Amino acid sequence: MSFPFFRIGRSTTGLGLFAVKRIKRGAYIATYRGPRLPNEEADRREARGARYMFELNSKWTIDGSARSNVARYINHSCWPNATPVIRDSKIVIRALRTISPGEEITYDYGEEYLGYFMQTGGCQCAGCRVRKAARRDKRKSARKRG
Numbered sequence: 001m002s003f004p005f006f007r008i009g010r011s012t013t014g015l016g017l018f019a020v021k022r023i024k025r026g027a028y029i030a031t032y033r034g035p036r037l038p039n040e041e042a043d044r045r046e047a048r049g050a051r052y053m054f055e056l057n058s059k060w061t062i063d064g065s066a067r068s069n070v071a072r073y074i075n076h077s078c079w080p081n082a083t084p085v086i087r088d089s090k091i092v093i094r095a096l097r098t099i100s101p102g103e104e105i106t107y108d109y110g111e112e113y114l115g116y117f118m119q120t121g122g123c124q125c126a127g128c129r130v131r132k133a134a135r136r137d138k139r140k141s142a143r144k145r146g
Helices: 039-047 111-117 126-145
Strands: 006-011 014-019 028-032 036-038 053-055 060-063 082-087 090-095 104-107
Touching: 014 104, 036 039, 039 053, 039 060
Parallel strands: 082 104
Antiparallel strands: 006 014, 028 090, 036 060, 053 060, 082 090
16 A cells, blocks of 8 residues: 555554654544444454444444554554544544654544553553653662662
8 A cells, every 4th residue: 555644664562653754733644444333332342352443422433443444553652743633423633743754653542542451551652661761761870879
């Protein structure tokens, strides 16, 4: 598949979506695609391990598990550069700020996601990993001086 602004590639958390060209603030990036399911069915699928469910509203969820849904490759970040916008029963991803070539495209999955999938190890996004490493290094250097 050929995409105008991004490529799928290796990320620190698995596969991710990366900009290949500069993406302007507010620009459309992708649409989160898949069958629309009643929330009860989406909950059953999540209980069996489904991971690409995106709640559209109080009644419907989009199952984005198909590999043709390129928006599924957008990873979580606590410091995102994109955001999902729900419009006309669709979820479109737009840039929050200018995204540079080579930069991973990310959005905040929200508190419910973090609570459901990250209960044990905390957030694993690139920004949180950097902060955790910096805190660890700071503690190590403090012990060496002490």
